[in-house]
Amino acid sequence: MTTTLQTDAEGFLTDASQWNEQTAAEIAAENGIPRLTDRHWLVVNFMRERYLSTGTAPSIRSLGKESGVPVKELYELFPKARPSSPPRSAAFPSLAAASRRRT
Amino acid sequence: MTELRERPTVAATDPATIEKVAIVVSKGSLEGVYPALIMANGARMEGIDADLFFTFFGMDAIRKGRSGRMKVATVGNPGMHMPTLLGALPGFSSIATRMMQRQMEKLDIPPIPEFVELLADSGAGLHACRATVDMFGLTMDDFVPQVSDIISVGEFYELAAGGQIIFT
Numbered sequence: 560m561t562t563t564l565q566t567d568a569e570g571f572l573t574d575a576s577q578w579n580e581q582t583a584a585e586i587a588a589e590n591g592i593p594r595l596t597d598r599h600w601l602v603v604n605f606m607r608e609r610y611l612s613t614g615t616a617p618s619i620r621s622l623g624k625e626s627g628v629p630v631k632e633l634y635e636l637f638p639k640a641r642p643s644s645p646p647r648s649a650a651f652p653s654l655a656a657a658s659r660r661r662t
Numbered sequence: 663m664t665e666l667r668e669r670p671t672v673a674a675t676d677p678a679t680i681e682k683v684a685i686v687v688s689k690g691s692l693e694g695v696y697p698a699l700i701m702a703n704g705a706r707m708e709g710i711d712a713d714l715f716f717t718f719f720g721m722d723a724i725r726k727g728r729s730g731r732m733k734v735a736t737v738g739n740p741g742m743h744m745p746t747l748l749g750a751l752p753g754f755s756s757i758a759t760r761m762m763q764r765q766m767e768k769l770d771i772p773p774i775p776e777f778v779e780l781l782a783d784s785g786a787g788l789h790a791c792r793a794t795v796d797m798f799g800l801t802m803d804d805f806v807p808q809v810s811d812i813i814s815v816g817e818f819y820e821l822a823a824g825g826q827i828i829f830t
Contacts, residue, residue: 618770618771619703619707619780619784620770620771620772620776620780621770623780623783629783630780630783630784631783631784631785634706634783634784634785638709
């Protein structure tokens with residue numbers, strides 16, 4: 560079965576119900592994270608739960624405090640955009656982008 | 663099999679992206695420091711490199727014993743929308759500071775010492791201005807441990823090369 564994901568111009572899902580673990584893994588792979596580890600999933604699931612219960616993604620502060628993954632590690636798990644890598648879509652996801660994508 | 667939507671190709675006219683920012687923090691009031699910290703944090707969250715250069719009274723934000731005691735300027739600040747003489751009353755600045763801190767906490771924006779730690783953990787560089795350090799007779803011991811070094815203006819420009827400089 561082929562589903563086409565509904566995304567906005569930046570590539571974020573516009574329909575949260577289209578999200579599933581396979582989708583998340585594929586989006587991550589497409590953005591330079593070939594394998595989502597348990598630590599990645601801890602963050603992803605925390606963000607998703609937060610988004611679904613509050614309607615917004617958590618701040619980096621509450622992510623660091625409450626997700627179980629400290630801020631330093633967050634940035635290692637979701638590395639920053641690769642400098643000077645046009646086109647933009649090929650760049651690694653920033654943490655914000657990674658988080659918004661998954662919500 | 664899920665198929666990702668095809669991305670629009672980036673047009674040649676697509677605006678350039680910012681890869682790096684260097685933010686000068688020169689003000690020693692709470693409302694003078696927060697914008698710089700918030701902009702640095704926003705940059706890191708978008709994958710943009712960020713360096714902060716603390717100079718003059720902005721240096722209080724990274725000084726041991728001072729970073730947690732920064733206050734809102736209630737005198738000479740037209741943005742407060744109240745008579746300057748009222749702002750000069752004893753304790754008024756503390757009250758205004760507490761009010762602003764409460765608002766910040768509601769928005770999940772950390773107090774300055776925690777914010778400085780958060781930025782360091784986010785990979786932002788924290789630098790103290792050499793000239794200011796010499797003027798106030800300070801050493802690395804006067805700074806919170808997250809400060810990476812004391813650098814000259816020339817070194818700051820080297821560090822900022824190729825990026826955007828923001829003065830606050």
